[in-house]
Amino acid sequence: MKKGVFITIEGPEGAGKTTIMEMLMEKLKLEGYPAISTREPGGIEIAEKIRHVILDKENKAMDARTEALLYAAARRQHLVEKVLPAIESGYIVICDRFIDSSLAYQGYARGLGIDEIFAINQFAIEEMMPDATLYFDIDPAIGLDRINRDNGREVNRLDLEGIDFHHKVREGYHLLCKRFPNRIVKIDASQSVEAVFESAVDELFRVIQ
Numbered sequence: 001m002k003k004g005v006f007i008t009i010e011g012p013e014g015a016g017k018t019t020i021m022e023m024l025m026e027k028l029k030l031e032g033y034p035a036i037s038t039r040e041p042g043g044i045e046i047a048e049k050i051r052h053v054i055l056d057k058e059n060k061a062m063d064a065r066t067e068a069l070l071y072a073a074a075r076r077q078h079l080v081e082k083v084l085p086a087i088e089s090g091y092i093v094i095c096d097r098f099i100d101s102s103l104a105y106q107g108y109a110r111g112l113g114i115d116e117i118f119a120i121n122q123f124a125i126e127e128m129m130p131d132a133t134l135y136f137d138i139d140p141a142i143g144l145d146r147i148n149r150d151n152g153r154e155v156n157r158l159d160l161e162g163i164d165f166h167h168k169v170r171e172g173y174h175l176l177c178k179r180f181p182n183r184i185v186k187i188d189a190s191q192s193v194e195a196v197f198e199s200a201v202d203e204l205f206r207v208i209q
């Protein structure tokens with residue numbers, strides 16, 4: 001039986017998802033809400049291992065369908081091992097990326113088809129869609145510039161795709177905003193960290209209160 005709340009954060013590279021998620025967690029903890037944050041692909045040992053395979057820059061030969069299936073496999077394991085138990089225990093779970101990343105990156109930008117990628121992910125997640133999704137919208141050129149300036153961040157296989165791919169990712173997210181208007185809220189991530197945080201807090205508390 002579901003008791004907690006499942007929130008996902010989405011967006012192109014460098015949109016500020018991790019930064020704002022950490023700030024949201026601090027606020028939730030200060031206010032006494034039971035909450036955990038996690039990420040995809042990853043969040044647990046098996047899924048972190050799959051993440052390493054998917055994002056390794058040496059794996060240039062990876063087929064797009066293989067990539068899509070590996071994201072779905074990591075998602076399944078993370079969901080059953082970490083997300084669902086936390087939600088069943090009444091936690092607010094905030095996850096950095098979930099199914100919409102697969103729909104935007106593999107479904108739209110890689111051209112595998114949003115409906116096709118939704119179908120393989122339904123096998124992985126069954127009925128478990130997020131209660132709400134905060135989509136951080138940013139011009140990919142700005143996002144990539146941010147991550148290139150971030151010395152602590154390792155560049156991965158997906159970061160190395162050309163700018164046209166990253167524009168397609170953003171277009172894919174825009175299609176998803178139209179397709180799921182009740183679930184996905186678009187936030188202008190080109191604003192200052194403080195302004196993005198304020199918008200994210202408003203949306204988060206609208207959902208959890």
Ligand SMILES: Nc1ncnc2c1ncn2[C@@H]1O[C@H](COP(=O)(O)OP(=O)(O)OP(=O)(O)O)[C@@H](O)[C@H]1O
Nearest residue numbers: 013014015016017018019146147150191192193196
């Ligand atoms: N609103 C902002 N304005 C300017 N810089 C920002 C903003 N938000 C985050 N940054 C900086 O941009 C870089 C990327 O931020 P962050 O890691 O939070 O993005 P992300 O969306 O999680 O990226 P990715 O998913 O590609 O790893 C960091 O150096 C961070 O400090």
Ligand SMILES: Cc1cn([C@H]2C[C@H](O)[C@@H](COP(=O)(O)O)O2)c(=O)[nH]c1=O
Nearest residue numbers: 040041071097098101102105106158159
């Ligand atoms: C879940 C998921 C992720 N991706 C891509 C998006 C990013 O390029 C990387 C993850 O790196 P991050 O620094 O943790 O954001 O993987 C994807 O293509 N499909 C997915 O389902």
